Amino acid sequence: MGSQIEITETRFSGVFTDSNRLFTKNMVPRSRVYGEKLYSQGDEEYREWIPRRSKLAAYIKLGGSYFPFSSDTRVLYLGAASGTTASHLSDIVTSGIVHCVEISPRSFRDLVALCGKRGNMVPILADAAKPEDYRPMVENIETVYQDVAQKNQVSILVKNMSTFGAESGMIAIKARSEDVTKAPERVFSEAESSLKKQGFKVVDVIPLEPFEKDHAMIAVKRK
Numbered sequence: 001m002g003s004q005i006e007i008t009e010t011r012f013s014g015v016f017t018d019s020n021r022l023f024t025k026n027m028v029p030r031s032r033v034y035g036e037k038l039y040s041q042g043d044e045e046y047r048e049w050i051p052r053r054s055k056l057a058a059y060i061k062l063g064g065s066y067f068p069f070s071s072d073t074r075v076l077y078l079g080a081a082s083g084t085t086a087s088h089l090s091d092i093v094t095s096g097i098v099h100c101v102e103i104s105p106r107s108f109r110d111l112v113a114l115c116g117k118r119g120n121m122v123p124i125l126a127d128a129a130k131p132e133d134y135r136p137m138v139e140n141i142e143t144v145y146q147d148v149a150q151k152n153q154v155s156i157l158v159k160n161m162s163t164f165g166a167e168s169g170m171i172a173i174k175a176r177s178e179d180v181t182k183a184p185e186r187v188f189s190e191a192e193s194s195l196k197k198q199g200f201k202v203v204d205v206i207p208l209e210p211f212e213k214d215h216a217m218i219a220v221k222r223k
């Protein structure tokens, strides 16, 4: 067990704070995912959720207001890498599921090991731009979370939300992956307009500086 700490739940279900740092309740006690610190309060163990390592934590720290995750949410996570952020979502959606799509075989190896320890995480080696390839493995998705750092980020999100009938989505847009020559603010506003044109309600847009340069989190709901 880590050192004792006094923390309370934030307005977001399953996200805790000591009024400075963020934490989630560790589903696999005494186990770290990316070198984060562990703390305990009473019999419960918590993992620090570090905004410089996770864009979803950065979004919360920067005042993000939309959080479509609770204990039973079924999530499709695109661009899971080795599972840093996905592991915190796994701590949050304790009776839900996190389907983790990753294209890089190197990251996927670590992801498979992590999913082996966490009963609500499922690894999928696939290209997020081709949801038809993993459609047979994934069902009843409520929220799509995307962080793929490649081109055509909006169209990948829209395609996945449509394929799986998801009601909400969050996308960590990396401006430089879309167009290195465009100002990031312009990339973010074009992404927002494109999502609106395709029938989504944009509920939040938060640039992620100082935690992540040239990134913004955009949250959408189906209208």
Ligand SMILES: C[S@@+](CC[C@H](N)C(=O)[O-])C[C@H]1O[C@@H](n2cnc3c(N)ncnc32)[C@H](O)[C@@H]1O
Binding pocket: 053, 054, 055, 078, 079, 080, 081, 082, 083, 084, 085, 086, 101, 102, 103, 104, 107, 126, 127, 128, 129, 147, 148, 149, 150
């Ligand atoms: C910035 S990293 C993700 C970090 C991770 N979301 C986190 O917070 O822990 C982006 C990941 O997206 C993956 N990726 C890029 N294009 C992809 C695609 N088309 N389908 C699936 N994964 C993709 C990359 O291999 C990389 O692991």
